[in-house]
Amino acid sequence: MSEEEIQNEDAIFTRQLELFVSSSTEKGIELLVIGDVIAGLPDRRRFLDVGAGGGDLTVPISQLFGETVVVEPNPLQARAFRRRHPEFTVVEAGWESVDQEKDLGGNVFDLILCSHVLYYIPTGDWDTLVYRMYKLLSPGGCLAIVLQSPLGEVADFFNRFTRYDVAILELAGDLISQYGDDKIGLQYFQNQIITDSLEEMTEIGLFLLIDPKFREQSRQIARYFQEHHQIGESYRLKQDEILLTVWRRE
Template sequence: MVSTSGKDQPSDNESCYVEMEEEAEYQRQLKLFSECSQEKSIELVLIGEVISGLRSSERFLDIGAGTGNLTVSVSQFFAETTIVEPNERQAGFFRRRYPQFRVDDCRWEEVDLGSDQFDFILCSHVLYYIPTHDWLKTIDKMYSHLAADGTIAIVLQSPVGEVAEFFRKFSKYDVPVIELWRNLTMTYGYQSVQVRYFVNEIFAETMEDMVDLGQFLLLDRKYRGRKDDIGKYFEERHKVDGGYRITQDEILLTIKRER
């Protein structure tokens, strides 16, 4: 997921806004999620399969790099890497630690990449911060920077599974993946759009950590006031020997630009 420097971001409901956690708390939760989940390792395997099918591996664009764990791993397959990361702290980290990367510290809709074209564009868990009515416009901008025979990879939460049930219990948020897939196939063609499904396991040894992970997944700091309810939910449904476990069904959508 991508941080947004504390700025309120629209959810799927145009009349609702997500109140982001303060920067330090968001970073703490993000680090905890990275330590307690298998997501990035599974995601990297699937992305590796996509990359292996590319004709060219010159340029890579990551939209919303987050901790950078996935970004750095994927960058090793490409000659050049560009990052669009609106979080100034994270962008600064990338500039210091990886001076070979080009880093733009602004939101995707604001960035100007000129006529740059990329062989692979990654957008992992970013669309939640954008109103759903702007998703196609957002993806169309990605496509405009996609080189011939290049591929866009979009990772999203599945509308089914244990984390999806948790979402519906507290936030009523439902990721419209089926509608997005249908719109993408109508726009770019059935042969250009593919779907891969994977399951991420999230495990925490303590209730405190599990509640923090639940708040991270819910995105919105307003759920701080429902810590007891979140804890009760996990205690009743996801208590296992040695801690708490919940599975997260996820979807990798890819769009290929034919020559």
């Protein structure tokens, strides 16, 4: 891609992300379930957000911790964090390339959040990258991973246009085998996405599908939402999600 094409894709992603956030109940509900996790932490010194996006979770959670570190590969989002929150340490990189000593100061963290990030990473790399996060937890600390459930309306939408293969249950099984079931937790919650127009819901659908190639199917995606998710004059899509927690009980 040329620099202009990269900037254009970043702008599209940012617009779609902002539309998704403004049309969703997700962040408020996610803050509640993560709030329960925070209540169980013995310390609240350092918070690490891996793939912070627009910061809708980062900013409110940061108020409960002494220090906040953000790892964000999108240069537009990273620059926005530096401009709006100079008190944060911002690392502009993908998690796989982050160096604990150089980028994170050799610190450990009481809470590490990885919300809707693993979709962008090959499934075969999940265990390794999750282990790198786990190693950065302080004693009593928690890694909180949020992913879409393999069941529900978003999964049905995925299966209509592609293959839904977010292997969160397999990941949970691997982590239980590695760390023990007393350190792993699973919690279900539901987000509702509501828009006033079909065009907005179609944009959100393209955002959820991630790959730009699906823009060629925009008409089919719009028809799908019209047939399955029109409620009166608006559109509603229920997003079933899972919070996977990994505790360092040492």
